[in-house]
Amino acid sequence: MDWDKLRIFYAVADAGSLTHAGDVLHLSQSAVSRQIRALEESLNTTLFHRHARGLILTEQGELLFDAARAMSKRLDTATARIRDSEEEVFGELKVTTTTGFGSLWLAPRLPKLYEKFPNLKIDLMLEERVLDLPMREADVAIRMKEPSQADLIRKRLMSVRMRLYASPAYLDAHGRPQEIEEVATHRLICQNPNSAQVAAGASLVQHLMTYEIPSLLTVNNYFGVLQAVIADLGIGVLPDYLTDDFPELERVLPDIESNEVPVFLAFPEELRHSKRISAFREFVQDEVIAHRRRIKERAPE
Structure with missing residues (x-):
């Protein structure tokens, strides 16, 4: 299969429009359309239903999109691991946690992390939904219960009441x-x-x-x-x-x-050697220790 055509197909399926995909790929709409038609001809199938409001994947298109999405996530993982082979801590780190903990505890402490690693690009995703770490919806999570997903490294950080x-x-x-x-x-x-x-x-x-x-x-x-x-x-x-x-x-x-509510930090096993993960984990652990110390100092005798 032509990898370039597959890349274009994935962009079109993700955007739901030839025009929007062309903007992302820096290609004209006609060039994108030709590549999609060529891919459909090579597979002898129709990948999209075309209508006035945009494009909808056919059943065959859904199958190919799922495969392309899985490949994209694997490539993202490989790219992250290659970049993490460098000594410098840099690049994007996708962090997910709850709205409360993320906005009230984590975000106010992030200046210290950026001061130490100014080239980090943190994507902080605050929501109650549990994102799928093995599928790379996020790189690292802080959760209010022990994660149940397999192939995760987890560490208990603290307890909350x-x-x-x-x-x-x-x-x-x-x-x-x-x-x-x-x-x-x-x-x-x-x-x-x-x-x-x-x-x-x-x-x-x-x-x-x-x-x-x-x-x-x-x-x-x-x-x-x-x-x-x-x-x-x-x-x-x-x-x-x-x-x-x-x-x-x-x-x-x-x-x-x-x-008591346990608070866990978790990340995929495959990112065990990621320098970005290590930097974030050490930062959070240090902040938890400092938090405990301050609370203990304020406690009445």
Whole structure:
């Protein structure tokens, strides 16, 4: 099979349009169209259904696209490993983690990593969906549970618990609850029960809801919960790692907290020797150690 035609086919299938694929490949639409027709003739099959809104893959086209996509991911892996044979840490690193942890803990610490490795290009993907690391949807992940996928190297970084926090201004105005039953006199701010979240956090919220909370604000991520708490809106259910960067938050009902949530760093076995992965892993581990030390120093005697 002509590899150049396959490359053009993959770009067209990915873009869904001859024009857009041509822009990516720096080829004219007519040149792209000729290559696709030539590929279809060589395979004696139709790869696309053509209509006014664009191109749709036929069943045969889907088969070829799946194969081409797998090959592309393998080539990306090989390219990364070749580049990582150099001494310098550089190039793209795709990192995935949850919206809360990524925006509230990881992103504020990245300046230190860039200061040490200015030629890194980090693609930070914040979402609750678990991306497929072996299929190279991401290079490295920080997850709120131990990964179950095979062929992954994993390391437990830390543990997190969901606790109750509020701003001093809110508590001065509305009082500091001493018993859990008193949450019924306050506004609760938490993740929407229907949003993706760790089970331990959802269980804590469900328990609090049994006290007939009169006023409620739900958000689909912890970043939004934090902003509402900082704005003196109520008592929020938040992860305890926030106390490092937001020491002004006051913990409410210290005896109330979720079960422990393990935090794992994971990456594919085939990237074991990647210098970019090693640099990122060491950076995160150092930051976790520093985080633990600061929390211990602030703990009451």
